[in-house]
Amino acid sequence: MNALLLSNSRGPDGAYLVHALDAIRALTPSGGQSQTEALFVPFAGVTMTWDDYAAKVAAALAPAHVSLRSVHTFASDAEAQAAIAKTQLIVVGGGNTFQLLAQCRSRGFVEAIRQAVRGGARYLGWSAGANLACPTISTTNDMPIVDPQGFGALDLVDFQINPHYTNALPAGHQGETRNQRIEEYLAANPQSTVLGLPEGDWLQVAERAVTLRGPHEAVWFAHGAAPRALTSGEAVPGAAR
Amino acid sequence: MNALLLSNSRGPDGAYLVHALDAIRALTPSGGQSQTEALFVPFAGVTMTWDDYAAKVAAALAPAHVSLRSVHTFASDAEAQAAIAKTQLIVVGGGNTFQLLAQCRSRGFVEAIRQAVRGGARYLGWSAGANLACPTISTTNDMPIVDPQGFGALDLVDFQINPHYTNALPAGHQGETRNQRIEEYLAANPQSTVLGLPEGDWLQVAERAVTLRGPHEAVWFAHGAAPRALTSGEAVPGAAR
Numbered sequence: 239m240n241a242l243l244l245s246n247s248r249g250p251d252g253a254y255l256v257h258a259l260d261a262i263r264a265l266t267p268s269g270g271q272s273q274t275e276a277l278f279v280p281f282a283g284v285t286m287t288w289d290d291y292a293a294k295v296a297a298a299l300a301p302a303h304v305s306l307r308s309v310h311t312f313a314s315d316a317e318a319q320a321a322i323a324k325t326q327l328i329v330v331g332g333g334n335t336f337q338l339l340a341q342c343r344s345r346g347f348v349e350a351i352r353q354a355v356r357g358g359a360r361y362l363g364w365s366a367g368a369n370l371a372c373p374t375i376s377t378t379n380d381m382p383i384v385d386p387q388g389f390g391a392l393d394l395v396d397f398q399i400n401p402h403y404t405n406a407l408p409a410g411h412q413g414e415t416r417n418q419r420i421e422e423y424l425a426a427n428p429q430s431t432v433l434g435l436p437e438g439d440w441l442q443v444a445e446r447a448v449t450l451r452g453p454h455e456a457v458w459f460a461h462g463a464a465p466r467a468l469t470s471g472e473a474v475p476g477a478a479r
Numbered sequence: 480m481n482a483l484l485l486s487n488s489r490g491p492d493g494a495y496l497v498h499a500l501d502a503i504r505a506l507t508p509s510g511g512q513s514q515t516e517a518l519f520v521p522f523a524g525v526t527m528t529w530d531d532y533a534a535k536v537a538a539a540l541a542p543a544h545v546s547l548r549s550v551h552t553f554a555s556d557a558e559a560q561a562a563i564a565k566t567q568l569i570v571v572g573g574g575n576t577f578q579l580l581a582q583c584r585s586r587g588f589v590e591a592i593r594q595a596v597r598g599g600a601r602y603l604g605w606s607a608g609a610n611l612a613c614p615t616i617s618t619t620n621d622m623p624i625v626d627p628q629g630f631g632a633l634d635l636v637d638f639q640i641n642p643h644y645t646n647a648l649p650a651g652h653q654g655e656t657r658n659q660r661i662e663e664y665l666a667a668n669p670q671s672t673v674l675g676l677p678e679g680d681w682l683q684v685a686e687r688a689v690t691l692r693g694p695h696e697a698v699w700f701a702h703g704a705a706p707r708a709l710t711s712g713e714a715v716p717g718a719a720r
Contacts, residue, residue, distance in 0.1 A: 246653055284663040334663050376624055381660040382617050383667045389626045406649035412487055412678050413643040419622040422525040422575050426624045437653050 239355060239394065239478040240265060241443035243371055244364035245401045245435040247332055250453075255298040255364075258440055261451060263302045265360050267326055270302045277318075277325045278306040279351075281341035282333025282366040284383070295331055304329075315345040322350040325359055332365025332401075335378040339370060339386035352392050356479070361394065361443075365401045368435070372398045377423055377432050379416075395448065397476030398423070399441070403434030403457065420459050428461040431476060433468075441474060448474040480596060480635065480719040481506060482684035484612055485605035486642045486676040488573055491694075496539040496605075499681055502692065504543045506601050508567055511543045518559075518566045519547040520592075522582035523574025523607040525624070536572055545570075556586040563591040566600055573606025573642075576619040580611060580627035593633050597720075602635060602684075606642045609676070613639045618664055618673050620657075636689065638717030639664070640682070644675030644698065661700050669702040672717060674709075682715060689715040 242258065242265050249257030263270025278295055280288035292308035299306060306329060312318035322328065328351055330338070342348045355361045363371055369378045374389040377398040405417045414422070420432050435441065439452030450456050450468050458466045458475055468474060483499065483506050490498030504511025519536055521529035533549035540547060547570065553559035563569065569592055571579070583589045596602045604612055610619045615630040618639040646658045655663070661673050676682065680693030691697050691709050699707045699716055709715060 248653055250651075284666050285659070334667075337663075337667060376626075377622065379622070379654060381664055382619065382623055382630060383660075383664040384617070385630045389623060402652065402654040404649055404652055406652070408645055408647035408649055410491075411643070411645055411647070412489055413620060418526075419624075422578075423622055423624040425525050426575075426578060 239361070239443055239445065241355070241361040241363075241371065241394065241478070242440055243368040243395070243399060243443065244440040245368065245403065246437045247364045249438055254294070257438060259302055261440065261442060262299065262304070262362060265327070265362060266302065266304060267360070272303060274304045274327050275325065276304050276306050276327035276329050277321060278308045279328065279330040279338070279342065279347070279367070280308050280310055282331055282335065282338035284334050284337055291331060295329065299329070309347065315347070319346055319350040322347065322354050325354060327360040327362065328354060330361070330363035330367030330370055332367055334383055335366040335369045335375045335380045336382050336384050336386050338366045339375050339391060340384045342370070343387055348392060352394065355392070355394055368399050368401050371395055373430070374398070376427065377420065393479060395443065395476055395478050397474075398430055398432040400432055400434045403436045417465065424459060424461040432459040433457070433474060433476065434459065439470070443478050446477045448476055448478060450474055480602070480684055480686065482596070482602040482604075482612065482635065482719070483681055484609040484636070484640060484684065485681040486609065486644065487678045488605045490679055495535070498679060500543055502681065502683060503540065503545070503603060506568070506603060507543065507545060508601070509544075513544060515545045515568050516566065517545050517547050517568035517570050518562060519549045520569065520571040520579070520583065520588070520608070521549050521551055523572055523576065523579035525575045525578055532572060536570065540570070550588065556588070560587055560591040563588065563595050566595060568601040568603065569595060571602070571604040571608030571611055573608055575624055576607040576610045576616045576621045577623050577625050577627050579607045580616050580632060581625045583611070584628055589633060593635065596633070596635055609640050609642050612636055614671070615639070617668065618661065634720060636684065636717055636719050638715075639671055639673040641673055641675045644677045658706065665700060665702040673700040674698070674715060674717065675700065680711070684719050687718045689717055689719060691715055
């Protein structure tokens with residue numbers, strides 16, 4: 239399996255997908271030297287149209303010679319599923335994880351994408367798109383605006399990702415910290431593990447190996463163990479399926 | 480219907496449930512003058528035992544002459560349901576909203592609590608316990624650590640509450656603001672409305688009327704309308720069922 243799982247879409251300078259563009263080039267079959275036909279999954283977008291979202295991502299990925307077609311533009315979900323089965327690269331954008339999973343599930347895309355990636359298609363996802371690659375979406379930060387009819391997701395990796403990871407709270411705020419939320423997740427799911435992936439970082443998945451990339455330390459959480467910092471370039475304790 | 484729906488459990492000084500203690504006294508049948516036998520719902524507690532949680536809340540409510548029995552201490556869920564049907568006051572603590580709803584649903588307490596409150600039992604909830612009073616839990620801030628098998632909740636009021644409301648983000652963070660999250664909820668659920676309830680505030684429900692109480696302005700959100708500030712003492716545009 240070849241994949242990039244990004245915490246978020248922007249680097250510290252705010253430029254859209256630029257921080258990981260070299261890694262995205264390297265993810266394509268040609269290393270960004272020739273055109274890659276990719277499919278885009280826009281369903282995490284809630285307050286922008288899926289057409290607009292696809293156009294925005296297409297523009298951002300053009301420098302990597304990736305051309306996108308969005309899966310919502312096919313005449314039917316069956317046609318989109320057939321295209322997913324043949325594509326070289328699946329790109330899943332961020333936004334609301336619950337709507338992303340709800341749409342993918344109701345359209346039969348969860349199984350289609352899982353099979354495609356296990357069959358060799360590359361996977362690029364950020365934020366909600368990184369959560370979708372996990373066993374479940376249970377470590378998302380998003381508001382549960384729609385019921386996805388089950389939290390099970392693509393299960394491409396054997397651990398959970400918490401994107402946009404930070405343990406900071408707004409000044410004076412009394413809600414749970416992110417670490418407390420992840421501890422609660424692990425108390426309810428003690429067999430699971432969670433990677434807190436800070437903004438600007440991503441995971442590079444090559445075959446089964448998962449490597450942390452980007453400027454920041456990430457944090458690995460397991461039930462009953464102290465959180466453990468991972469440095470960029472370090473192998474993540476989890477693996478691709 | 481008589482209820483108090485608190486954003487959170489602590490005032491700015493950090494003292495547990497003290498900020499709303501006068502309102503809690505007024506919620507009891509005797510106005511806090513004589514003992515009220517109440518039932519406590521501890522299921523939002525994840526990293527503390529339900530026994531410990533019940534003891535903590537019992538100590539906090541003792542000055543209001545409220546004595547608590549936790550619903551997890553009955554010999555069976557059927558016995559707890561029977562007690563719920565007869566109680567004067569139901570107290571639902573905060574923590575993780577998904578686990579709270581999952582436990583209430585699997586034990587048959589969602590319908591039992593709804594019927595009890597519609598039949599005259601008082602309801603006191605904070606944080607997750609305020610979310611549970613809404614039509615759904617879709618405006619919680621919590622991590623979806625377990626699947627509650629549907630997001631539908633007690634439906635005691637006809638609007639959604641976002642507890643711990645703030646629009647601030649940690650410095651430098653690029654995740655969605657709370658207002659963006661609520662806008663996404665309304666885009667997906669345009670018939671719904673949301674009250675952003677800041678920490679330290681609560682809603683007083685008397686018959687159908689809902690009044691904002693506490694030190695801070697709250698914010699009312701409706702699809703296609705600008706967010707609207709509500710001042711303490713003001714009637715909330717929503718209503719009890």
